[in-house]
Amino acid sequence: MKISVIGAGAMGGAMVEGFVKCGMLAAADITVSAPHEATLERFKSLGVNVTTDNKVATAAGDVVFVVVKPWLAEQVIGEIRAAVDYNRQIIVSVMAGVSGSQLKEWFGGTDGKQPRLFIVIPNIAIAVKSSMTFIVPVNADEEATAVMAALFDSTGLQMVTEERLLGAATTLASCGIAYAMRYVRASTEGGVELGFKARDAQRIVMQTMKGAVDLLQASGSHPEVEIDKVTTPGGMTIRGLNEMEHAGFTSSVIRGLKAGMSK
Template structure:
């Protein structure tokens, strides 16, 4: 996921990507106290071109906003790496200063491969170096590496100027608070949940915030809007969002596979059936986006009394189509600890 995020940001126009693919994450600012266990991940963040690159964003929230705006306006190359972090954002349209993303990873080979693909990306094997001066430190690590990463970052984080975000599944705001609390202080924290479509900048990303100003929260949400759609939600909705959008990718793929198999039975070759189904889904999504209609309104336009569409829909419902989808979504919610 970290690599996908880095690639998407680079494609958005950020001049570099900072991320850490090792068992530890670049640090930034002041200290933090580790709690839950997790795997170190990468950190990436836009940094003003004049600053030294780091695996975090080195700029003010408003600068991050401007930087991501410029990223949207003038797409750049993308970067791909394992665990990664991202930092910066802004609304589309007003290109301003360029920001750099720095990638930190213990694997020199991975770093060099990334830089070969995206020369503008700055790389380092030091998590600490990656996060120095960044506004946003984004942790893309396995949950069991989080404590190790926090231990490395807390001595260098500056809670007055730096934000910390995590895309580690299941590591919520309470966990992040326990990990990064230092001398009764906490940085602004963000729990971020993208899906795998972030690799092609079409993610549905959920963001929950704690202790952040409206400006900081807007900056992080706008950052992830460079990688698809992003929605600010209460943390209690993160599990539901994961089922609907993250697991939902697999559910959508399963429908595509089923429709392809049906297409083969109807006489098409598999690749032809896949092309037909994908374009049909694109059309359905575009209809909903352009009209704002409820899906049922568009269904009504296709189903005529006694027609083949209503017969097909009724047969699917007879087999439990809607109920199966709802049951699957409910079953996909993470089990409570």
């Protein structure tokens, strides 16, 4: 299978890195395009094919990912549409907020024909094969959906879902990386105030977060079950947790998630 990625920024670049590492593809099976040679330099060293011509990139892939900013979607789709083989290729939009009906309108030919079409929302942890990726079949058969699921199984976890859940999925998992990073930063700053060097504090926080995730994955528990194991009555943890809640911890996380998907 050959893959093309149009747009090599934060998301497209992370996808290329993840695909190179995923074990399903050779680097030579991947083509990436961007408007400027300078953007493509770092991808050359990964052994992938690079081009500044989106049409060349489009023709090279069995699966073509469009990973530009949403406001460039119509322009880029208009540019590549004639290069798409509607019978052979799978087209994937990785653009938050660009709807399936909008994509169908842009790809629709005068004869009403559509390519096999998906919306996919990964997160930047795809670069290290730890993405949470959502796959929405917009115009796709089971065979194409299975191809996409297998590809994104190789770069982390995937979930085939409905378009109506994409806003929630994006704020939880794609924006969620930033929210989790902010927790790491906040805890690290707390650790520094309490006496650790910043580097040490960050290592401690990262290992602690990893431990929490590992525990939940191993036990399948509700987080509160694990919290109960940590909170000695009248002890340190419950004092810390209650203080965080007095300052609005849970509420601010939920409000942030909801604000992330509004618009």
